[in-house]
Amino acid sequence: MYIDTHSHVNFTDFKNDWQEVLERALKNDTWAIVVGTKLSNNLRAINIAKQYPKGVYAAVGVHPVQLRDEEFEEFDEASGKKITIKSPAEKFDFETYRDLIMKSINEVPVQRSFMRNNAWGRIVAIGETGLDFYHLPEDITAFKREELIDEQIQVFKEHIRLANETQLPLIIHCRGSKANPDDAYDSMFDVLKQAKLRYGTQVKGVIHCYGGNLEQAHKFLNLGFYLGFTGVITYDKSNKYEKILREVPLDKILIETDSPYLSPDPYRGQRNEPLYVKRVAETIAKFKGITVYEVAKATTANALELFNLRY
Numbered sequence: 461m462y463i464d465t466h467s468h469v470n471f472t473d474f475k476n477d478w479q480e481v482l483e484r485a486l487k488n489d490t491w492a493i494v495v496g497t498k499l500s501n502n503l504r505a506i507n508i509a510k511q512y513p514k515g516v517y518a519a520v521g522v523h524p525v526q527l528r529d530e531e532f533e534e535f536d537e538a539s540g541k542k543i544t545i546k547s548p549a550e551k552f553d554f555e556t557y558r559d560l561i562m563k564s565i566n567e568v569p570v571q572r573s574f575m576r577n578n579a580w581g582r583i584v585a586i587g588e589t590g591l592d593f594y595h596l597p598e599d600i601t602a603f604k605r606e607e608l609i610d611e612q613i614q615v616f617k618e619h620i621r622l623a624n625e626t627q628l629p630l631i632i633h634c635r636g637s638k639a640n641p642d643d644a645y646d647s648m649f650d651v652l653k654q655a656k657l658r659y660g661t662q663v664k665g666v667i668h669c670y671g672g673n674l675e676q677a678h679k680f681l682n683l684g685f686y687l688g689f690t691g692v693i694t695y696d697k698s699n700k701y702e703k704i705l706r707e708v709p710l711d712k713i714l715i716e717t718d719s720p721y722l723s724p725d726p727y728r729g730q731r732n733e734p735l736y737v738k739r740v741a742e743t744i745a746k747f748k749g750i751t752v753y754e755v756a757k758a759t760t761a762n763a764l765e766l767f768n769l770r771y
């Protein structure tokens with residue numbers, strides 16, 4: 461069995477066939493956590509999770525790139541052309557999200573082991589939240605840049621406060637700048653270290669799609685965080701991930717797709733989906749010189765533990 465702890469089946473890429481995609485995964489003993497990035501797709505993630513008594517769960521949060529106005533291109537089926545979509549800046553309103561979670565708890569009191577945790581609805585984590593320096597505009601002053609980073613940190617801290625209050629784990633996005641891919645991981649570590657001092661062991665979670673260096677990986681592990689790995693490790697030519705994965709203990713690894721993005725080999729370039737998380741497990745097994753079964757067993761146990769799910 462596998463648990464894809466990071467998928468975006470709630471995105472429009474899956475609007476016509478998300479049920480088929482999830483059934484394909486469930487039939488193959490693969491569970492999925494559906495992760496939101498803004499209010500509209502957070503609601504969609506919850507609605508999708510509600511359709512399944514077991515095996516599909518939701519995470520809610522505001523992705524750092526959603527904090528600013530966004531423009532992106534999407535294929536429009538009706539006109540057969542690419543159209544530009546404007547997505548206005550998203551706010552993270554603590555009360556709104558707390559209410560969503562409380563409602564989720566009251567609605568479906570099944571499936572989750574509850575003694576340790578007061579939250580056992582369809583929402584199993586807070587995220588996607590975190591820091592993204594990669595998409596910061598390049599034509600801004602250093603002062604403005606600091607201001608935008610500071611805003612991301614403040615919003616991230618609000619997510620941590622909510623995670624503490626609801627006793628849910630965090631699903632953390634972290635991406636460094638083009639000039640220095642490791643920079644956001646240093647800032648992330650500082651924030652998480654402070655949060656640990658403030659809230660203690662209640663602050664827990666996964667650094668999703670881990671992309672920092674080995675030294676930074678050790679620092680997050682020492683704080684008790686899990687590291688999530690995606691299809692990126694299947695086509696890494698620099699051996700960076702092989703070196704990191706050899707050192708990260710099996711009981712701290714989670715496997716993810718980040719679908720529809722980051723399709724693993726041999727599906728690279730196609731739309732990704734939860735079923736393909738198996739390729740990530742196979743690659744980790746190869747790096748560590750162990751069996752896929754061992755990776756599947758350990759990463760499933762880790763996901764059940766962190767997200768407080770019951771098999």
Ligand SMILES: [Zn+2]
Binds near residue numbers: 466495588
């Ligand atoms: Zn994601």
